[in-house]
Amino acid sequence: MASVYRRILGSRVRSQLAYRVSFALDAAGQAVAQATELVVILAVFAQVDTLGGFSRDEVLLVYALAGISFGLSDLAVGQLDDLPRWIRTGELDVLLARPLGVLPQLLTSDLQLRRLGRVAVGALVLAVVLAQGRVEPTPLNALLVLATPLVGATITSSVWVATCAVSFWVVDGREVANAFTYGSQLTTSYPITVFGPWLRRALCYAVPSAFVAYFPALALLDRPDPLGLPHALRYAAPLVAVAAVAVAALVWRTAVRHYQGTGS
Amino acid sequence: MTATGNAVVETEALRREFTVGRRRARRCVVAVDGVDLRIETGEAVGFLGPNGAGKSTTIKMLTGILVPTSGRLQVCGLDPAGQRRALARRLGVVFGQRSQLWWDLPLRDSFALLGAIHRVPDPEHRARLERCVDVLQLGPFLDVPVRQLSLGQRMRGEVTAALLHAPRLLVLDEPTVGLDLVSKERLRAFLQEVNLVDGVTILLTTHDLPDVERLCRRVVVIDHGQVVADDAIDALRTRSGGAREVVVELSAPAAPLDDLPGVRRVRVEADGLRQRLAFAPADTTAAALIAAVAARVQLRDVTVVEPSIEDLVRTLYAG
Numbered sequence: 001m002a003s004v005y006r007r008i009l010g011s012r013v014r015s016q017l018a019y020r021v022s023f024a025l026d027a028a029g030q031a032v033a034q035a036t037e038l039v040v041i042l043a044v045f046a047q048v049d050t051l052g053g054f055s056r057d058e059v060l061l062v063y064a065l066a067g068i069s070f071g072l073s074d075l076a077v078g079q080l081d082d083l084p085r086w087i088r089t090g091e092l093d094v095l096l097a098r099p100l101g102v103l104p105q106l107l108t109s110d111l112q113l114r115r116l117g118r119v120a121v122g123a124l125v126l127a128v129v130l131a132q133g134r135v136e137p138t139p140l141n142a143l144l145v146l147a148t149p150l151v152g153a154t155i156t157s158s159v160w161v162a163t164c165a166v167s168f169w170v171v172d173g174r175e176v177a178n179a180f181t182y183g184s185q186l187t188t189s190y191p192i193t194v195f196g197p198w199l200r201r202a203l204c205y206a207v208p209s210a211f212v213a214y215f216p217a218l219a220l221l222d223r224p225d226p227l228g229l230p231h232a233l234r235y236a237a238p239l240v241a242v243a244a245v246a247v248a249a250l251v252w253r254t255a256v257r258h259y260q261g262t263g264s
Numbered sequence: 265m266t267a268t269g270n271a272v273v274e275t276e277a278l279r280r281e282f283t284v285g286r287r288r289a290r291r292c293v294v295a296v297d298g299v300d301l302r303i304e305t306g307e308a309v310g311f312l313g314p315n316g317a318g319k320s321t322t323i324k325m326l327t328g329i330l331v332p333t334s335g336r337l338q339v340c341g342l343d344p345a346g347q348r349r350a351l352a353r354r355l356g357v358v359f360g361q362r363s364q365l366w367w368d369l370p371l372r373d374s375f376a377l378l379g380a381i382h383r384v385p386d387p388e389h390r391a392r393l394e395r396c397v398d399v400l401q402l403g404p405f406l407d408v409p410v411r412q413l414s415l416g417q418r419m420r421g422e423v424t425a426a427l428l429h430a431p432r433l434l435v436l437d438e439p440t441v442g443l444d445l446v447s448k449e450r451l452r453a454f455l456q457e458v459n460l461v462d463g464v465t466i467l468l469t470t471h472d473l474p475d476v477e478r479l480c481r482r483v484v485v486i487d488h489g490q491v492v493a494d495d496a497i498d499a500l501r502t503r504s505g506g507a508r509e510v511v512v513e514l515s516a517p518a519a520p521l522d523d524l525p526g527v528r529r530v531r532v533e534a535d536g537l538r539q540r541l542a543f544a545p546a547d548t549t550a551a552a553l554i555a556a557v558a559a560r561v562q563l564r565d566v567t568v569v570e571p572s573i574e575d576l577v578r579t580l581y582a583g
Contacts, residue, residue, distance in 0.1 A: 004380050011377065015368045094364045096329040098381055099352035257331050257345070260282055261324055 004100070008108045016113060023114060030117030034067055037189060038125065052193030053226040059191060061129045061220065065213035066188035067122030069152030075115040077157045079107050080164040080177075087167055090261060102256055103161065122149075135220045144220055151237045152212035156184055158244035159207055165255035180207065188212040193226050204229070208244060211237040271338075272433050272465045273303040273326060278335035279489075280321050295321040297489035298335070305432070308459045308466040310480035310497070318489040319469045323435055326467070327357055340432050353382060356426030356464075360438030363418065364425055367411040371402065371421045374410060375428060382429035389428060396424040399454050416447035423451065427458065434458065436468045440475055452478040473570055510541045510553050513565040524556045540569075 016023055041063060045056040054062075083106065086092040095105045126145070135141055163180040170176070187209045192200050203209045211233075218225055219234040278299040281292050296318040303309055313319050324330040325337060328344035328351050337344060340354040357364070365374040379389040397403055400420040405413055413421065419439065426434060436455070440448045456479055459466045468479060476483060476497065483500050485493040493500060512521075517536035521527065524541070526548025531540040543553055550568045557563060 004377075007377060007380050011366065011369055011373060089362070091362055093324065093329050093359065094362055096348065097327055097352055097355070097357040097364065099349040100381060101349070259330065261321075261330055 005104060005108045008105075009111050012108070012111045013113065016111070026112075026114035027117040030071075030114050031121050032117075034071070034118040034121040037067075037185075038063065038121070052191045054191045054193070057129050057132050057134050058217070058221055058223075060125055061134070062191055062213045062217045063189045064122050064126035064129060065148050065152060065217060066185070068119050068126065068149040069122075069156050069212050070185045070188065071115055071118030071120075071122055072149060072153035073156040073160060074118065075112065076153065077107055077160045077164075078112060078115060079110050080160060082106075082109070083164050083167045087259070092259065093261060096259075103252055136222065141220055144216055148213070148216040148220075148237065151241045152188070152216070154241040155208055155212050155237070155244045156188070158241070158248035159184060159209075161248040162251040165251050168255035168258050168260075184209055184212075188214070191217075200227070204233075208240045211240040270305040271302050272305050272307075272340055273301060273467070274336075274338045275299055275301045275326075276336040278322070278325060278337055279333050280318075280325060280330060281333045294489055296325070296332075299486070299489070299491055301484065301491065301494075303465060303467065305465055306459070306463045307482060308456075308480045309468065310476035310483040311467055311469045311486065312476065312483060313486040317487045319486055320437065321489075322486065323437055323467070323469065327355055327435060328352065353429060354432045356429070356431035356434040358419075358422045358426045358434070358436045358439050360419070360436075360441040363410065363422065365410045365418070365421055368409055370407045370409055371413070371424075372406045374421070375425060378425050378428055384429050388430070392428050392430065393424070396420075396427065399457070400424060400450065415442050416444060419443060419447070419451065423454070427464075431464065433465045433467065436466065436470075438470055439468070440470065440472055448472070448475070455479055508543060508545060508550070509569040510543065510550055510557070511538065511567045511569055512541065512554075512557050512563055513538050515562040515564050518561045521557060521560065524553065524560075526553055 038060075041056075041059055044051060045059070049055070051059055086095070086106065092102070095102050098105065129135075130145070135145075159180055160177070163177040166176055184207070187195070187199075187203055187207075192203050192210045192214050195203065200210075204211075215234040216237055225231075225233070278296055278301070279294065280296040281294050283290060284293055285291055299318070299322055301322075311319055311323070321330065325332050326339050326344060328339075328348035331345040339351055342351045342354075344351050364378075365371065366377065369377070375389075375393055379386075384392075397406065400423065402417075402420060402424065405417050410418060410421065423436075423439065434455075439455075440451060443451065452475060455466065458464050459479065466479060468475065470476060480497055483493070483495065483497045484491060485500075514537055518539075519536070520530045520532050521539055521541060522530040526543045527541045528544060528547075529542040531542075532538075533540065541553060541557070543550075554563075554566055557566075
């Protein structure tokens with residue numbers, strides 16, 4: 001089954017790489033978008049020494065982990081931005097008439113390799129932060145550094161899938177969905193201590209953004225949570241990811257059953 | 265519901281509602297309102313009705329695209345909404361208005377991907393493709409990206425795409441819309457062969473009566489979400505009063521030509537210069553009728569008018 005999607009994706013990638021220059025420019029554009037936020041963080045730290053109780057390098061660690069997660073999510077489920085178009089034009093009918101899942105077909109309808117630009121910037125910052133020696137080089141930390149972007153991407157992707165499913169009820173629900181998708185980039189990139197208590201709670205328990213980068217970063221930095229949240233939370237990201245996938249799958253299934261099609 | 269006999273499609277009190285509008289203006293529209301339908305293996309059924317009658321909604325429920333609001337439904341022995349993917353392996357679907365091909369890929373690559381999606385073994389894929397290429401003459405544009413194909417070429421590609429996995433039921437939604445006469449005829453002939461020789465059951469919606477006449481032996485007419493007629497096509501035609509017309513333009517005004525053999529009804533226009541002679545194909549032929557007219561008066565011009573689906577459906581209600 002996986003080989004089918006590989007073939008579909010292969011055909012997508014080939015048609016993109018046919019235009020190498022525009023591909024390179026797109027990738028650079030994505031990298032710049034990601035780096036803009038880096039500039040903001042650096043500018044803030046030119047004025048202050050700590051942000052929400054975290055030093056510059058600590059914030060950069062959170063930013064880097066979040067950036068890679070976001071880039072990977074964008075690569076994996078970014079196609080869902082087109083969902084309203086699939087629904088409005090009724091082209092979703094075609095996907096439903098095939099013996100494959102709708103979601104995998106939508107996700108493989110395109111593979112925007114240019115989104116690797118974001119991942120590249122995140123990885124670069126992560127490498128620089130790790131080189132500063134703030135993170136102890138233990139096997140557990142090595143595992144955390146490798147797993148966190150993948151687990152984080154899973155959480156972020158699940159939130160995207162669940163929120164994009166809104167399009168099945170409100171075809172132009174894109175603004176709502178984007179608040180979560182692109183909004184999540186902002187909320188995952190900073191230690192949650194910089195936010196107010198209300199938003200902080202939402203990020204911990206409702207939209208689990210805090211598990212994408214913040215809690216794993218606490219574990220890597222081996223520092224107690226300034227908010228005094230339970231110690232176990234810093235290793236809870238994989239469990240949160242499993243729960244997020246389950247919720248997203250449920251929401252998606254319900255949404256597809258709600259599909260109304262178009263008039264013709 | 266258990267599959268009885270050889271039914272490919274079996275529905276009972278099938279119903280689908282839509283909520284339309286927003287907030288205050290929100291209301292419930294019943295698109296399909298209690299449809300009972302049974303289609304046996306090997307049948308070719310024309311599914312007709314005016315726009316908005318519920319044809320497309322019914323077809324989408326049969327193919328698992330839409331979930332019914334209520335009622336019972338079984339296609340190829342499966343529940344379409346619950347077993348959509350299993351059903352998709354046994355169905356071929358052609359939507360005249362939207363493509364199942366990849367716009368940026370050549371036809372050949374689209375076919376290869378579809379073969380992989382349906383897990384068709386290579387030798388079978390090759391054999392089926394070869395036949396379609398042969399009969400539908402796809403050869404010259406097999407390596408052209410789909411977006412560059414003409415409508416007629418693309419449609420032939422769509423039908424091929426729907427048949428590569430040897431479906432039991434082929435659902436065609438307006439397959440000849442926008443095609444020129446030659447393309448239409450070629451497509452109809454091929455579909456007829458698929459139905460008669462390969463035994464693939466065909467369900468066809470169209471606005472084009474010749475499509476139905478060529479392909480279907482049975483016609484189901486739907487309006488306001490309900491089946492209003494379900495009969496052999498010949499029986500329907502008889503009931504609708506044989507709506508073909510020979511329109512004759514005369515050199516000089518003449519009395520109504522209502523006493524010619526086979527003429528059921530005459531409408532006189534332009535003070536007798538133009539007369540519309542309605543006849544039933546069972547009674548006479550257009551050629552015999554024209555000959556009879558020519559023997560009586562001097563003809564300037566002749567046209568034969570086929571009844572449209574809308575006319576046919578309208579006479580069904582009136583009668």
